[in-house]
Amino acid sequence: MNKVLVLDSSKVTTLLIQKALQQGGFVCDLAQTYEEAEKLIAENNYFVGLSSVVLKGVKAGEGIDLFIKNNIPAIAVTSTLSEDVLKDLSKKDIVDYVLKKSEHIDYIVRTVRRVSKNRGLKVMVVDDSKSVRAWLSNILGRQGLTVLQAEDGADAAEIFDRNPDIKLVLTDYTMPRMDGVQLTAHLRTLRPSDELSVIVLSSDSKSGTAPLFLKIGANDFIHKSARIEEILCRVNSNLEILELIAESRDRANKDFLTGLWNRRYFFENCEPVYKKCQEIGHGIALALLDIDYFKKVNDTYGHEAGDMVLKKFSTLLREYVGDKGLPARVGGEEFYVMLNSVAPDEIVPFLDGFRKQVEELTVSFNGQKIKFTVSIGVTSDAGGSLSNMISRADDLLYEAKTSGRNRVLSS
Numbered sequence: 455m456n457k458v459l460v461l462d463s464s465k466v467t468t469l470l471i472q473k474a475l476q477q478g479g480f481v482c483d484l485a486q487t488y489e490e491a492e493k494l495i496a497e498n499n500y501f502v503g504l505s506s507v508v509l510k511g512v513k514a515g516e517g518i519d520l521f522i523k524n525n526i527p528a529i530a531v532t533s534t535l536s537e538d539v540l541k542d543l544s545k546k547d548i549v550d551y552v553l554k555k556s557e558h559i560d561y562i563v564r565t566v567r568r569v570s571k572n573r574g575l576k577v578m579v580v581d582d583s584k585s586v587r588a589w590l591s592n593i594l595g596r597q598g599l600t601v602l603q604a605e606d607g608a609d610a611a612e613i614f615d616r617n618p619d620i621k622l623v624l625t626d627y628t629m630p631r632m633d634g635v636q637l638t639a640h641l642r643t644l645r646p647s648d649e650l651s652v653i654v655l656s657s658d659s660k661s662g663t664a665p666l667f668l669k670i671g672a673n674d675f676i677h678k679s680a681r682i683e684e685i686l687c688r689v690n691s692n693l694e695i696l697e698l699i700a701e702s703r704d705r706a707n708k709d710f711l712t713g714l715w716n717r718r719y720f721f722e723n724c725e726p727v728y729k730k731c732q733e734i735g736h737g738i739a740l741a742l743l744d745i746d747y748f749k750k751v752n753d754t755y756g757h758e759a760g761d762m763v764l765k766k767f768s769t770l771l772r773e774y775v776g777d778k779g780l781p782a783r784v785g786g787e788e789f790y791v792m793l794n795s796v797a798p799d800e801i802v803p804f805l806d807g808f809r810k811q812v813e814e815l816t817v818s819f820n821g822q823k824i825k826f827t828v829s830i831g832v833t834s835d836a837g838g839s840l841s842n843m844i845s846r847a848d849d850l851l852y853e854a855k856t857s858g859r860n861r862v863l864s865s
Contacts, residue, residue, distance in 0.1 A: 456570055457481045457498060461491045461517045462506040462531060467554060471504060471531075471562060478563040480570070488512045491520055500526050501598070502549065502569045504562065507532040507539060515542060522547055527569055527598055529562070549596050550686065568690050571697070572598035576617055577689075579603050580610040580625040580637065581655075586678075590624060590655070593682055594689065607632025611640055620650065622692060627656035627663065635670060642671035648699045651692040655685070709783040711761060712768035717790075720782035721840075724792045727780075728840045731794060739779075739793040739801045740843040741832035742851040743771070746859040748787035751826060759819040763826060766817050774808050790844070798834055805830050806862045813860065827860035835865055 458480050462468045468484045475482040483498065485491035488509055503526045505517030521528035530543055530551040543551050549569060552562050577599050579590045584605075591601040602617060604610035606629040614620055623641060627634040638652050654667045657678040664675040673695075674688050707719040715723075731738045745751075745767060752760040768783060771791070775781045779793035796804050809828055817824040831850030837843050846865060854863040 457500050459483050459500045459503045461485045463510040474559045474563050495524050502527045504529045504531050547596055569598045576600045576620045577622040578620050582606050582629045606630050607637035610637055622651040624653045627658050638672050639670050712764055712783050714768045715782040717784040720790055737798050739832055739834045740847050741791040742847040743789040743828050743830050745787040746827045763817050802864050829854040829859045830862040832864045
């Protein structure tokens, strides 16, 4: 659960932050004393905590220390950014600090959202200096990120091969075996800049260094003399850009209701797979699925119930197919699945297993239990083209429908 704890002696401040975070989709608990916070922490799991620097009854900064002691990423809330306050905060392993002003509320929500999204997100720090790696990893770890470390470019390349889901690489320039330039060039052969962000953090002050990296595919360049705040802002900004691009891509390629791939994406991606499989002699199967009597569901329970059925069905289909193929919603209650990782003699049993799970599925809506079934037509006959496979599977689906429904027919 996205649960946040706000610790501040001012009730006005806590309520203001709580309202903003709740509007942002977070569950927010409030504490006005150190003791209240201790009790709440003992009873709940919080993924992040916000604490005022100054609290009644305890020394300045002790609320922040409470979060850190309990391994809760801490955001410091302060009414002033004096040199003394900044100096004290720089000694603490906090996520960030924010001013206790209404105009900074949006930044608080943005920071909390960033920590929430960072959970499980992998980044890699590459530097031949062990102390620099540890320093950067500590900074990024505070943000909730999962940090991997590499001592040079060659080491980083091996780690990336084992962790292709890494989203951001923060690399030094000068390193043995493979330097930052070579690493950046290598990573760009594997992933484009809109899927993997590469940030160079270097002490090199030559005027041509930054352009060199940017031209070969780095997303950003930061000098090692930069403040921690700048490094974090650049890292967060790059991660947010990747997310915006991914969201835009999903809007174009995924069905808005079910989250499955849409018709366009299916054909754009399955055509190359079909051709490749034909070239190497690897078998594939094409299945068409249609929810039985779906119109009756809409007429009996309403379109909202029908949408719920589509969502439940799609979730089950996505989880069931997994990495064995590509499922898509092509319209209404009709779905396509290309299977390229199921043995020929296992295709019908595999799809029949899904049919049985659908038959056992129950969707609850307004106190009513909705049951439904699915008919499936599938072919392993390549037929000379993907369109021909779809046409053959469609004929089989029609036959499954007219011969009683809730069955799998194949050729």
